[in-house]
Every structure is written in structure tokens, then in C-alpha cells.
Amino acid sequence: MNVVVWIVSGLLAAMFLMSGVMKVPATKASLAGNPRMGWAAPFPIELIKVIGVAEIAGAAGLILPRAFDLATWLVPTAAVGLAVVMIGAIITHARRSELSSVAINAVLLALAVFVAVERF
Template identity: 55%
Template sequence: MNVVLWIAAGLLAVLYLFAGGMKLATPREKLLENPNMGWAADFSEAAVKGIGAVEVLGALGLILPWALGIAPVLTPLAATGLAVVQVGAIVVHVRRKEAKALPMNVVLLLLAAFVAVGRFAG
């Protein structure tokens, strides 16, 4: 089970590092040119950067505390936080009637919840 948890955490970490890094490094106006980032029109530049920062920190929290054995409780807390981020994303996409984004959000939510439960139990 530990190997499966590491794979799920690693996959989530890569995805969130990429997505969060993109939100941090790219101006909001440029993000809006991407058809998958239309939701950013509903948020300020600071809010988009904040979401990006949460995603990057969550990605680091999925891997580093557990791998280094330093405050390993932070790993399931990071996974829980990323699950909450996905719940928020699902709400935003439902409100905007962006059904095509929902399957990915649900998969990320389930993976984050799996890692959270698995690491809290372990």
C-alpha cells in the first residue's frame, strides 16, 4: 500500500507543481488566453497567485515531510488541503457550467483524499 500511496502522492505533486507554478509565473491576463483557465476571470490577480502558491506548497507537502521524516503529519494535512482546493474548483466549474473540467477535478479530489486517508492511517 505504501508504494501505491507514493505513486499517488508523486503524481499529485507533479500535477500541482506544474499547475501552481503556471499560476504563479504567468500573469492573469495571459492565463485567460487559455480556454481551460476561463475561471480566472472571476478572480483577482492576487487570488489566482494565492491559489497557485497553495498548490505549490501542497505539492511540496505531499512529498517532503513524509520522505524526510520531519513532521510527517504535514503530508496528510497537505493532501487534505489539496482535496479542499479541488472541492472549491468543482464548485467554481459547476457555477460556470464548465462540465468538461469536472472529471479531472473529481480524479484529483479522489487521489488527494486517498493519500490523506492512507497517510493518516499509516
């Protein structure tokens, strides 16, 4: 089971790292030009950057503590934090009737909960 948790953690970390790296340097204009980021229009750019930083920190928290065997309690904590981010994403996309995004976020939520449960 440990191998499965590592694989899921790695996939989650990759997804959230990519998502966070896209958000942190973003400007309002660059987000407006991206059709997949239409949800961001009503939100202040600072909040979007905070979400991006949280995703990057969560990605690091899924892998690094366990890999270096230091503060391993951070792994399930990071997974819970990413699950909370996904709950917010599901609510945001559901309000905009973006059902494909809701489905993707629901899968990421389930995977984050799986990692949290297995690592606690």
C-alpha cells in the same frame, strides 16, 4: 499499500506543482489568452496567485516530509488542503458548466482524500 500511496502522492504532487507554477507568475492578460483558464476571469489575480502558491506548497507537502522523515503529519495535512482546493475548483467549474474540468477535479479530489486517509 505504501508503494501505491507513494505513487499516487507523486502523481498528485506533479499535477499540483505544474498547475501552481503556471498560476504564480501569471498576469490577468496571460490568463485571458488561455482557453483552459477562462474560469479565472472573475477572480482577482492575487487570489489566483494564492491558489498557485497553495498548490505548490501542497505538492511539496505531499512528498518532502515523508521523504526526509521529518514532520510526517504534514503529508495528510497537505492532502487535506489540496482536497479543499479541489472542492473549490469543482464548484467553480460546475458553475461554468465545464464538466470535463469537474471530472478531472473530482479525480484529483478522490486521490487527495485517498492519500490523506492512508497517511493519517
